[in-house]
Amino acid sequence: MEAGIVGLPNVGKSTLFNALTASKAAQSANYPFCTIEPNEGIVSVPDGRLDRISKYFNPQKIIPAALKLVDIAGIVKGASEGEGLGNKFLSHIREVDAILQVVRCFEDPDVTHVAGGVNPLSDMEVIETELMLADMQSIENSRNKAERAARAGDKEAKERLAVMEKCTASLDQLIPLRKLKWEDSEQKILASFGLMTAKPVLYIANVDENDLGGNGPLVQKVKEFATANGAGVVPVCAKLESEIAELDEGDRLEMLQSVGLEEPALAYLARAAYQTLGLQSYFTAGPKEVRAWTIPIxxxxxxxxxxxxxxxxxxxxxxxxxxxxxxxxxxxxxxxxxxxxxxxxxxxxxxxxxxxxxxxxxx
Ligand code: GDP
Incomplete structure (x- = not known):
C-alpha cells in the first residue's frame, strides 16, 4: 500500500517529504523487504497499542506499521496538456493507492507562489482539474481498443466500456470519480484503470509556524472544500516538522513541548493516511518482537x-x-x-x- 504526495510547486512537498524520510522513527532498516527508490520514503504509523502489548512481553524490538510514500513532483496548471505531466509522472501516480495533496496555507513573502498569491481553494481546484483532464485522456487512450473488442462480442470489454462511459460522463461534468457510487463489479474494473480522481485523497494543509492547530482562515477554506468532497484534512507545518525530524529523541520532546504539540504532526498524518487507505493493523507478539502489520479492512x-x-x-x-x-x-x-x-x-x-x-x- 502506498500513497503519493502531490501539490503545486513551492507548497512545501519536498520539505515535508524530507521530514518524513529523515524521521528517526521511520528506520527503513526495519523494512528490509521493500526497495526504496530515491523519491520514496517509509513513514511509521505510531500506535499506542504497541507499547501496551509490549509491557507483557518485554520484546527486544518494537516495530510499528509502515506506509510507503512516493513524492510525485510535476503538477502545474496545464500539466495535462503536456506542460510537465510526463509519462513518468503518470505511471507513478497510477500505481499509488491514495493521494496526499499538499496545500500551501503559509504566508511567506520570500517564497513565491506560482499563481501569484496564496489561495488554497484555487490550488486545490487546479490540481483536481489537472487530474480530471489526465483521467479523461487515459480513458480516451484505451477507449478504441475496448470499443473494437466489445463490437466483436467480448463480454468483458463491454463491461469495461460501460465503466469508461460512466467515467467520461462524470468527468465531462467536472465531477471527480471518487464522488460517484460504484457497484462492486464496476469498482474492480475501475481500479484496474488506475485513474487518479478515483483514488481516495487526503489534504495536507501546510500551515504557518504560528498556526500549528490549523485554525486560520486559509485552513478553514481547505476544510470546507475537503468536507464537501468527503476527504480529510491534516494541518502540518512542514518547515517545523523537518526541523523536528532531525532532532534526537530528547531534544525532539523538548521542541514539541515548546511549541505545544504532543507528538509530531507527522504522526497524525501517518494515521490519517492509513485511514484514508482503508487500512487497519493486527499484531504479532513475542519476546523477540512486538510488531504491527498492515492489512486492508x-x-x-x-x-x-x-x-x-x-x-x-x-x-x-x-x-x-x-x-x-x-x-x-x-x-x-x-x-x-x-x-x-x-x-x-x-x-x-x-x-x-x-x-x-x-x-x-x-x-
Ligand atoms: P515544493 O516545490 O512543493 O517541493 O516546495 P519546497 O518544499 O521546496 O518549499 C518551497 C519553499 O517554501 C522552501 O523555501 C521552504 O523552505 C518553504 N516552506 C516549506 N514549508 C514551509 C512552511 O511550513 N512555512 C514556511 N514559512 N516556509 C515553508
Missing amino acids: GATGPQAAGVIHSDFERGFIRAEVYTLQDLETYKTEAAIRQAGKLRVEGKAYVMKDGDICHFLFNV
Whole structure:
C-alpha cells in the first residue's frame, strides 16, 4: 500500500517529504523487504497499542506499521496538456493507492507562489482539474481498443466500456470519480484503470509556524472544500516538522513541548493516511518482537498471514487470536488460553482491527 504526495510547486512537498524520510522513527532498516527508490520514503504509523502489548512481553524490538510514500513532483496548471505531466509522472501516480495533496496555507513573502498569491481553494481546484483532464485522456487512450473488442462480442470489454462511459460522463461534468457510487463489479474494473480522481485523497494543509492547530482562515477554506468532497484534512507545518525530524529523541520532546504539540504532526498524518487507505493493523507478539502489520479492512486470516510471508498465506491452517483487552486482563498467553479466551479461527475469518495473532501453517 502506498500513497503519493502531490501539490503545486513551492507548497512545501519536498520539505515535508524530507521530514518524513529523515524521521528517526521511520528506520527503513526495519523494512528490509521493500526497495526504496530515491523519491520514496517509509513513514511509521505510531500506535499506542504497541507499547501496551509490549509491557507483557518485554520484546527486544518494537516495530510499528509502515506506509510507503512516493513524492510525485510535476503538477502545474496545464500539466495535462503536456506542460510537465510526463509519462513518468503518470505511471507513478497510477500505481499509488491514495493521494496526499499538499496545500500551501503559509504566508511567506520570500517564497513565491506560482499563481501569484496564496489561495488554497484555487490550488486545490487546479490540481483536481489537472487530474480530471489526465483521467479523461487515459480513458480516451484505451477507449478504441475496448470499443473494437466489445463490437466483436467480448463480454468483458463491454463491461469495461460501460465503466469508461460512466467515467467520461462524470468527468465531462467536472465531477471527480471518487464522488460517484460504484457497484462492486464496476469498482474492480475501475481500479484496474488506475485513474487518479478515483483514488481516495487526503489534504495536507501546510500551515504557518504560528498556526500549528490549523485554525486560520486559509485552513478553514481547505476544510470546507475537503468536507464537501468527503476527504480529510491534516494541518502540518512542514518547515517545523523537518526541523523536528532531525532532532534526537530528547531534544525532539523538548521542541514539541515548546511549541505545544504532543507528538509530531507527522504522526497524525501517518494515521490519517492509513485511514484514508482503508487500512487497519493486527499484531504479532513475542519476546523477540512486538510488531504491527498492515492489512486492508476486510482481510481474511490467510491474507493477513500473507503480509508476513506469502508462504504463510498458501499454507495457512488456522490462526490463534486474542485481544489487547484479554492480554490486559489475563497478563499472559497461557492464562488467556486457560481462560478459554484464545480463539481458534479458520480460513474464512475476517480480521478485526487490533487482533493479536499466531498463525499455524504448512510449508
Ligand atoms: P515544493 O516545490 O512543493 O517541493 O516546495 P519546497 O518544499 O521546496 O518549499 C518551497 C519553499 O517554501 C522552501 O523555501 C521552504 O523552505 C518553504 N516552506 C516549506 N514549508 C514551509 C512552511 O511550513 N512555512 C514556511 N514559512 N516556509 C515553508
